[in-house]
Amino acid sequence: MTAPLEDILAHLEPLVEADSQNPPRHISADGALVAAVRRGLPGFVVNVRDLGDGCLIIEARRGETGTLFNVHLDTVPVAPGWSHDPHVLTRAEDRAFGLGVCDTKGAAGVLFALAQHTDEPMHLLLTTDEEAGKSRCIRTYLEDSTEARLAVVAEPTDCLARTEHRGIFSGVARFEGESAHASDTGRRSAVHDAARMIAAALDLPGAAESRLNFGRIEGGVKANMVAAEAEVQFGFRNRPGTEHRDLLRQISGLAGGARFEERFVGPALPHDRDGASGRAQAEAQALASRLGLPLGAPVDFWTEASLFAEAGIPAIVLGAGSIRQAHNADEFVTYGQLAKLYDLYAEVVTGDA
Numbered sequence: 001m002t003a004p005l006e007d008i009l010a011h012l013e014p015l016v017e018a019d020s021q022n023p024p025r026h027i028s029a030d031g032a033l034v035a036a037v038r039r040g041l042p043g044f045v046v047n048v049r050d051l052g053d054g055c056l057i058i059e060a061r062r063g064e065t066g067t068l069f070n071v072h073l074d075t076v077p078v079a080p081g082w083s084h085d086p087h088v089l090t091r092a093e094d095r096a097f098g099l100g101v102c103d104t105k106g107a108a109g110v111l112f113a114l115a116q117h118t119d120e121p122m123h124l125l126l127t128t129d130e131e132a133g134k135s136r137c138i139r140t141y142l143e144d145s146t147e148a149r150l151a152v153v154a155e156p157t158d159c160l161a162r163t164e165h166r167g168i169f170s171g172v173a174r175f176e177g178e179s180a181h182a183s184d185t186g187r188r189s190a191v192h193d194a195a196r197m198i199a200a201a202l203d204l205p206g207a208a209e210s211r212l213n214f215g216r217i218e219g220g221v222k223a224n225m226v227a228a229e230a231e232v233q234f235g236f237r238n239r240p241g242t243e244h245r246d247l248l249r250q251i252s253g254l255a256g257g258a259r260f261e262e263r264f265v266g267p268a269l270p271h272d273r274d275g276a277s278g279r280a281q282a283e284a285q286a287l288a289s290r291l292g293l294p295l296g297a298p299v300d301f302w303t304e305a306s307l308f309a310e311a312g313i314p315a316i317v318l319g320a321g322s323i324r325q326a327h328n329a330d331e332f333v334t335y336g337q338l339a340k341l342y343d344l345y346a347e348v349v350t351g352d353a
């Protein structure tokens, strides 16, 4: 099949122009994004469920199919250093620049073009809160809809079908010390406790393997005051088949009386090889082979595919471009990747799970 690149780009253009940065989550059911979806999918029944706070579940259907394509249409905020207008699709010789073209509006452009050039049944689940980090849209959707036989989740995977990835934990540790003059000895410093915990945690066996990362540290007032409080934001990524609680328990064991608060926990894909997610992903691999999709190695980033698998729905992560271009200035996707994704999605649509 020869991919209709001009049509893919024409569909992508209004999606890039619709500002869906998350935050600030100014995404509404009557805004430009939903209008672009409706215009891009003539002949589809489009339903929009507004969960508030910029979370929209946009479901577009044509006919009956067991295959669900999930594409998130929100983007991260504009990173510093762009040399193009992030909200204009800028075409260069072999690639197009624009916020979200790789993560993951490009995949939507591909699906809209596929809808235009075939009359196959299609079921699209377009969401707007993947970047908010709470996955409200997918979790809410899965509460009452688990009839899909396959979920294809668009994320930048270099056009390789991925059926495994790590889980993710992110959280905050809060330390308390005693306010005092720094000439006074024996006082408990929240900053010192936080620093000791960080140093010890980074020395744990498996810290690097689990991608343990302390991303932000804040606390204290000035050099001659003992710090009464400190806060450390951190995260890590557990391998498929392992439990995030194991490393978390070890870290909190190093933190004295610090209070830990969970910000986000996403299961690995699969989460547990003996459970529902393990069975779903064995099936996902079989389906990927049957559909002739090129299989890629497990990835280290987290995706909402793990939530589908946990609900027993086989999930394949498949999208254009590389994670290296995502969340970055001058985000781009190559025409080669868009064309390749078109052919792969066409295989999925015609070979219906």
Ligand SMILES: CC(=O)N[C@@H](CCCN)C(=O)O
Residues within 6 Å of the ligand: 132, 133, 134, 155, 168, 264, 266, 300, 301, 302, 303
């Ligand atoms: C694809 C991607 O950027 N995934 C994010 C998910 C964050 C969920 N809170 C990551 O792996 O950090």
